[in-house]
Amino acid sequence: MGTNKKKNWYDYLWLASLLYLILGFFNILFAWLGLLCFLIPLGISAVKGNKTYCNHYCGRGQLLDLLGNKLKLSRKKDIPALIRSRGFRYGFLTFFLIMFGNMLFTTYLVFSDAGSLKQAVQLLWTFKLPWHFAYHGTIAADWVAQFAFGFYSVMLTSTVLGIITMVLYKPRSWCVYCPMGTMTQQICKLKDKSS
Amino acid sequence: MTLQKNKRYAVVDETHCVACGSCMKECPKGAITIPCGITAKIDTEKCVGCGLCAKACPASVIHIEILKRGEEDGNK
Numbered sequence: 032m033g034t035n036k037k038k039n040w041y042d043y044l045w046l047a048s049l050l051y052l053i054l055g056f057f058n059i060l061f062a063w064l065g066l067l068c069f070l071i072p073l074g075i076s077a078v079k080g081n082k083t084y085c086n087h088y089c090g091r092g093q094l095l096d097l098l099g100n101k102l103k104l105s106r107k108k109d110i111p112a113l114i115r116s117r118g119f120r121y122g123f124l125t126f127f128l129i130m131f132g133n134m135l136f137t138t139y140l141v142f143s144d145a146g147s148l149k150q151a152v153q154l155l156w157t158f159k160l161p162w163h164f165a166y167h168g169t170i171a172a173d174w175v176a177q178f179a180f181g182f183y184s185v186m187l188t189s190t191v192l193g194i195i196t197m198v199l200y201k202p203r204s205w206c207v208y209c210p211m212g213t214m215t216q217q218i219c220k221l222k223d224k225s226s
Numbered sequence: 227m228t229l230q231k232n233k234r235y236a237v238v239d240e241t242h243c244v245a246c247g248s249c250m251k252e253c254p255k256g257a258i259t260i261p262c263g264i265t266a267k268i269d270t271e272k273c274v275g276c277g278l279c280a281k282a283c284p285a286s287v288i289h290i291e292i293l294k295r296g297e298e299d300g301n302k
Binding site for chain 2: 076080081082083085086087092096107109110115116120200201202203204205206207209212213215216218219220222223
């Protein structure tokens, strides 16, 4: 942030985002906490009809802002018009949801004993990274761990994409095509129309 | 009201605004709000046209316009 405004408690939520990524290296089950980053924004937009989560509480946005502005890691160039187009934003949201569904299906296969637990994190939906060091067994069922590996893959992938576009374009470029941001904006539009 | 000098103010391309709030955080005058989570809205009375919001906007959909001296407020 360029101005010296009084800080609020939520201005430090970037620490939570950073901690989340770090914890995933020690115990993958912490990945479940990432559900909060899905449920809270959806809940706020559905109930209150605004994007307070994006505007104030998004730790990832703050982290990218910090890396790009404070640490000067961003080139601060305009994002290509294609990425900010509606087609790309909704296309990416659709792709993201399909891959999320795929992750849930993999979890279901483990739940129903049709598949085995894979102790790996899939980066950018392509590269399988061995992640056994963050799994120490669980008293819960294997599917609980499988979901954690899958969810952490989603979170790590989106963070990596966010960092790449932070460097290439402006610090919070991720916000332009963030699936949660697109979804919550659409929910807000629908809610506004219906009221 | 007739303005005494050129006034600079920010304008948002509302069709492409993603309502992320980056501009709102930067604005030193508190001139930006995001009502109903749809798009950023600029209060042109408060806006001084500093351009911080345009710099911060990750979608680059904010630009600065200049209202020429003597133009009516209503022409904005």
